Amino acid sequence: MNVSNPIQIKLVAFGVLQEIIGAPSIFISCDPNLESCKENLIKQYPALAKQAIQYAINHQLASENIALTNGSEIALLPPFSGG
Amino acid sequence: MFVNYQRQIILPEIGLAGQQKLQQSRVLFVGAGGLACPALLYLAACGIGTIGIIDFDSIEPSNLHRQILYGQNDIGKLKAIVAKDKLQTLHPNCHVNAYTSMLQNSNALTICQEYNLIIDASDNIETRYIIETACLQLKLPWVFAAIHKFEAQISVFNYGNTKTQYTDIFPKNIDNQAVLNCAETGVLGVLPGIVGSLQANEALKIILQLGNVLSGTLLCYNALTNAFYSIKTQNNSPQ
Helix, strand or coil: CCCCCCEEEEEEECHHHHHHHCCCEEEEEECCEHHHHHHHHHHHCHHHHHCCCEEEECCEEECCCCECCCCCEEEEECCCCEC | CHHHHHHHHCCCCCHHHHHHHHHHCEEEEECCCCCHHHHHHHHHHCCCCEEEEECCCECCHHHCCCCCCCCHHHCCCEHHHHHHHHHHHHCCCCEEEEECCCCCHHHHHHHHCCCCEEEECCCCHHHHHHHHHHHHHHCCCEEEEEEEECEEEEEEECCCCCCCCHHHHCCCCCCHHHCCCHHHHCECCCHHHHHHHHHHHHHHHHHHCCCCCCECEEEEEECCCCEEEEEECCCCCCC
């Protein structure tokens, strides 16, 4: 059985995602991987489930289930349309 | 005729050789709205030889607070035509082509192949996919920007060693209708002024091969906080 200790991460949200979360940044606890972070976020903010979101970890675009460490900063990026 | 550009020619980084590069350049703007207005003015003013503008839309009163090439008397007229006329009056050295059609997969290659660099000043994600497909095929760099209320995203795609693409960040499964545009959310008038100027700056750096281009980087800007948040978009693995 794979048991991991929860970690604290900082979330920075942009555009409509910031409006859903209600703040430019928040701290959450999750297991030390991106998938766990996503699951916790959607539990806390169900409206995020309908949004297109790209994730960046410590200012680097993340497309896989990358490992997180205590204090990691995760950016939540929505696509913008306007021009 | 280079007397107009004397203040930039005396920059050692530009010089006469740089000015000639600008004059030989051909830049296509996809969209002639808020982002395009400042970028068109700066690129025409600095001596770009040929500018293309593709936009099928007409000028509406609600455009005027941010689309600063247009005024009250232009309402109802086609943006591409008005932009062309104004730029050629201001800067006769710049040759301007206007296309009053919509950029589609069927015409993108024919139009884009006439240019060296594409500026994405469009207002929808579907058009960005069309630009990406055409630029990949024609091996053209493109300068992307998009805005939302007080925020913006800026990057350069298909350029340099990284050759990052828009779809590396936002894959093609995004529902365009679910992403709100300026008409639906509102936008601060000066925001596309700032961001369009950043696009013009990236275009100049690409043409003049100067400085660091936003290739492999997505820059997020917030006009309310003056914060820039930079995200590396290229893969960390060795090239």
